[in-house]
Amino acid sequence: MMRISSNWSYTGSVPVFLHLAQWIGLIAPLLLLVSSHAASATPIIFNQPFSAKPGDVISVTGTGFGSAPQVFFKSVHESKTAQLAILRGQSTVAVFQVPATQSIDTYEFWISDGATSSAHAYINMPRAMQFSGPDIAPGQYFRIWGRNLYLNGATPRIYFIDVATNSWLAPVTPDFTGPNDAYQLYFKAPNGIAAGKTYQVVVTNTFGSATADSTLLGHAAGTDAYGVGQAWGSEFIAQNGPGYQAGVAGTNENDHHVYDVTSDPSLSVHAKGDGVTDATWAIQLAINTAASHGGGLVYLPAGTYRLASPIGVGLTLKSGVMLRGHSAADTKIVYGPTTPQGSSYQFFAIYWPPGTSLSGIADLSLQNVDKTSQVVVSTTVNHGSVSKIALLRVNWDEGSGQPIFMQGDRVMIRDCTITQSPNNQVPYSDGASGLGPINFGQVSNLSFLNNTVSWFSGQNLMDDMTNVVIDGNHFTRNADQMVATAAQTSWPYVTWPWPGKPIAVGDVIERTPGRQMSINFGNRIVVENNIFDTAGAVMKFNWDDGETFLSEGGGASPRSDAGTATSATSLTITDDSRGSSGAWNYNPNSVVSVVSGAGAGQIRNIVSNNNNTFTIDRSWDVIPSSGDHFAIDVPSLQNALITYNNMSGNRRGIVLYTGTFLNTSIIENSMTDNGGVLLRPDQYVMNGPNGAQFHFGRMRNIEVNRNKLTNSSGLFDSYIFLNFALISPTTLWGASVDGIEMRGNSIAGFSGTPIDDAPADGYFNYVAYHNPNADFVDQGVNTIVGTVMQNNVCTSCSPSYTLSTGDLDTVIWNATSTTTSAVAATSLSQLISDKPIWKTAIGPSVGTVVGP
Secondary structure, eight states, X not given: OEEXXXXXXXXXXXXXXXXXXXXXXXXXXXXXXXXXXOOOSSOEEEEOOSOOOTTOEEEEEEEOOOSSOEEEEEETTXXXXXXXXXXXXXXXXXXXXXXXXXXXXXXXXXXXXXXXXXXXXXXXXXXXXXXXXXEEXXXXXXEEEEESSSOTTOOOEEEEEETTTOOBOOOBOOOTTSOOBTTEEEEEOOTTOOTTOEEEEEEXXXXXXXXXXXXXXXXXXXXXXTOOOSGXXXXXXXXXXXXXXXXXXXXXXXXXXXXXXXXXXXXXXXXXXXXXXXXXXXXXXXXXXXXXXXXXXXXXXXXXXXXXXXXXEEEEOOXXXXXXXXXXXXXEEEESOSSOOOTTOOEEEEEOOTTOEEEEEEXXXXXXXXXXXXXXXXXXXXXXXXXXXXXXXXXXXOXXXXXXXXXXXXXXXXXXXXXXXXXXXXXXXTSOOOOOSEEEEEEEEEEEESOEEEESSEEEEEEXXXXXXXXXXXXXXXXXXXXXXXXXXXXXXXXXXXXXXXXXXXXXXXXXXXXXXXXXXXXXXXXXXXXXXEESSOOOOOSSXXXXXXXXXXXXXXXXXXXXXXXXXXXXXXXXXXXXXXXXXOOTTOEEEEOSSTTTTOEEEEEEEETTEEXXXXXXXXXXXXTOEEEEEOOXXXXXXEESOEEESOSEEEEEXXXXXXXXXXXXXXXXXXXXXXXXXXXXXXXXXXXXXXXXXXXXXXXXXSOEEXXXXXXXXXXXXXXXXXXXXXXXXXXXXXXXXXXXXXEEOOTTOOOOSSSSSEEEEEEEEOOTTSOOOOOSOOOEEXXXXXXXXXXXXXXXXXXXXXXXXXXEESOEEOOTTSXXXXXXXXXXXXXXXXXXXXXXXXXXXXXX
């Protein structure tokens, strides 16, 4: 094993063993050459990490730090201020270490250029990003997710403030039987919550306090008869009113809310649960009648209920109505054709009309009996929006049909089993096809809890999601493999930069590309405590996919563009080079990032766009200058937690790909023969709807900590790979990545694994040049800034770390490694490979620091 134990630093491909102070003294005159833009008059901090422990190395980015920055540091509960040693410093970056003897606290620091100082910045302040639901009732158990919520054993407190009156309820403390840690708190709502009132929430971790990102709506306490697990679950009517008595003269039918579809005397048609007789109209009549009485329960006793399958809709669910069986084990609805149908055939098993509210299915099974990939849709909202929808304890066999489609607000899916057979839905032009079992779009406040999902083809897809919790589920993708015939030899295959080969007759391949879960353009997302595994065989891939978790902001229709400032004010930035039409690929919820110039590193939300001018939500710290580059993008993932998941058998692990990604934590996941973590922003020019479109991705504050990756079989490399892809043109546009932390991870490699995303097992901080037809043109731009890689272990990795041109001020700290032959590494070259960018002879990374 090798553990670096003396103070030394590293500036390129040739090791330099010097005491740290000597090294800094030698290179300090060179630091002024890194940036070609003038610094601001006063130091300004643009970004710092959310969290830090004693001994952690910190990378801070900003502007105006000067050629020899000074860092001043204190704990907010202590009066003593210390000046810390700089591990690496220049006008835009300062790297320092929290003293190992420092107690955990909220840390306060500021940076001086020797004459003036920055505003004070803080680390370990709490942030409450997301709740387990948008509504809260008195005494309800509830969860908060965020950052730094519970630190060092100190008891947090949660305060509720009535927005209208500014009155504060008595604080509550976490329920310590729940899963409380820095990322989540479990508590019981205070009894003073009042229905209809809006509450702001303040969380204190005793070291600091913060107001939550969103508010909560008070809800009356009530009985959650169906176990929805949300405050709105108590709104369902689960029993008849006092004025209804079946068979009694003068009974009040408006109080009639519970309908047995096989026997209710008020229904003119009854269903037969014999699996043969068409029960569609009998069940629909009960749904319609319950809805006309203000809602209620439509009950299916044990039996099998057949929905005949003409072109059209099976059951249309209505507001206020719960469709419930005796249990998923003995109540079943079957649907779908038993014989081939014409090309125009379509059948929708369950339909929620737009505007439906408070509706659900519970305690029954649904089965599509078709296995030939005819157009049978499990459920749809027909591109409308619904609210308060629940699927509870449902077994849903989609057959070879299309998935559960959902769009709307307040959706609960829990304790369900969802399965899907191999299918040829949504065929590709090259012959491949497949659509997975779940397809959600524009859903807010989704809870997907304790479900089992098993399928063969395609992916589970969720686009444009807000406030999502995916917790405690088991996802299994089955190998849908086939022996290739002549029809498959023209299918696409992975080529450069990944090795691949054409399909030959007789090869065992997958019918369809696919992945476990895709969440694109998501804000406030929690994916935790899930199992993602595979079954049936080893997946045989000939497409560039296979991710366990993917968030992709690019693809065929990226929501991004980029420009060069011609002017700016404190609240705007303009690029008039586009002409008077202002033809931008601009979308709502976009952010703008300044990526070059003295103000590089500033990110703001865009509030409006007028031709070539973008207006932002708060003033620039440094107003961009003419000629500065900027990028606009809808973040593909932001304010996200991907934590405590168990992944195995997938080609790739967690992938944040070709887009902008902000404030995402990838914490304590286990990946066995499952690829690794790939962070891949990129730069390219493509033809968009308004002509040539420039895409430049950003990444900020991504932490990849305490994950365990094991390559035990040599199928797929295990890696944590930060990879900026320069696709086109031939120069780097600006700074793309800062605030990336990789701490406390463990990688166990396997010699001889075929090359995949990464060239080998290990840790990567790497710029990849993708243009085989032209040489890279160096303009002195570094696009990956200040990555911290600390306390990581890599066994059977040689080298453990790979860096490249385009990296600035990377930190490799307290690294533990063994070589592939299990012989202890004795030199820096066995730990680090630092490469010039492909198709260039310029130097490798700049300012890399290795220690202690």
